[in-house]
Amino acid sequence: MIDSQEMLHEPAQARFEPVDLSTAPEVNALLTRLGLGSFRIDTVVAHVGRNDNWAGKTTTGRPVFVKRLGGDRSEAARRYRRIVTFERLAAELVETPLASPRLLGADEQQLLVLFEGLEDARSGSELAADGDFDEDLCREAGRMLGVLHSSVVEPGELDETPHPLPPMESFEALSLPRFVDAGFAEMEAWSLFQADRQLVSVLGALREHEASVRKVPTHGDLRLDQYLLHGDTLHLTDWEELRLGDPARDIGGFVGEWLYRAVRDIPKTLRHDADRPFDQEATHREILTYGAREIERLHPRMHAFWEGYLREGTTAGKPSGQAIDADLPARAVAFAGWHMIDRLLANAPYVPRIGAADRAAAGIGRVLLLDPHVHVSTLGLEKTR
Structure with missing residues (x-):
């Protein structure tokens, strides 16, 4: 999408001051409902992106990432539904898994999505800037996309x-x-x-x-910073534009x-x-x-x-x-x-x-x-x- 998310010379995982959680009580409310405690304020940071987001550890020690989908309400709701739909699709990819941060919970009314946190993960943009997005990682990135494009979906399951x-x-x-x-x-x-x-x-x-x-299932907004390397596993993230395409x-x-x-x-x-x-x-x-x-x-x-x-x-x-x-x-x-x-x-x-x-x-x-x-x-x- 045309927005400030992809400023190529800024690290895609750059951390900065997040929106004050006291102005977004729905975030900790979601965490509490799911039994995860609440955010430890001293750990919370935000990442570059078009949506308000919070990353850090909860009072139960769980690393998490929360995103609040912003912009036009109706369009944000469509992006929310695409994210939730991907979770159903990913659950079916047992034989050929496509690694992505796991969705732990969501709040459709508040347009919140809560993911497991990948501590010390490096984005594809950071890897490329450091010369570490090598041929093996590129080959794995292609394999993951092949898994997505080869997925079989039921009629009407994905946005068309x-x-x-x-x-x-x-x-x-x-x-x-x-x-x-x-x-x-x-x-x-x-x-x-x-x-x-x-x-x-x-x-x-x-x-x-x-x-x-x-048409096949497509990511719809594929960029280097949508890949995250956590340990030895490459993850593909951000499914807001998932659709048949x-x-x-x-x-x-x-x-x-x-x-x-x-x-x-x-x-x-x-x-x-x-x-x-x-x-x-x-x-x-x-x-x-x-x-x-x-x-x-x-x-x-x-x-x-x-x-x-x-x-x-x-x-x-x-x-x-x-x-x-x-x-x-x-x-x-x-x-x-x-x-x-x-x-x-x-x-x-x-x-x-x-x-x-x-x-x-x-x-x-x-x-x-x-x-x-x-x-x-x-x-x-x-x-x-």
């Missing part, structure tokens, strides 16, 4: 509404409230994209194609994360280049040149993810390629391209101007969207032996 992104109406014109609230960088971004009729056309075509493919969206989200990270890190890389003047800003051409090198360097991780995804069908004893269709890799490349543009839009409300790195990332995204079939192998989605 179309995913809200890309917001095609905004690529035509902003609503008056959105226009009034937009900052300079947002207006700069939307002016850039709305004037690019070729880009708007391919995004529209991608949405139409998405509507016609066979195009598997290419999830695959493209994971691949797009690596691409975006590679491009956004280039200015930092250039600052450490001894042959460049210290105070010289990176040019668009330099960013693209270094970006190509970074994509080549990251290719093994993206391909390992794809290997894990493809092999899941066989290891689960299901027909190989249950969630695969011939056009899936190219659609995934297109969604990786959209992810790059989405990141620019997500960051725009928080910066005064669109920076060179974000412009380059969006430019690369545009290239992927315009001709996705050409870039399948470049992004590691080629056939495996």
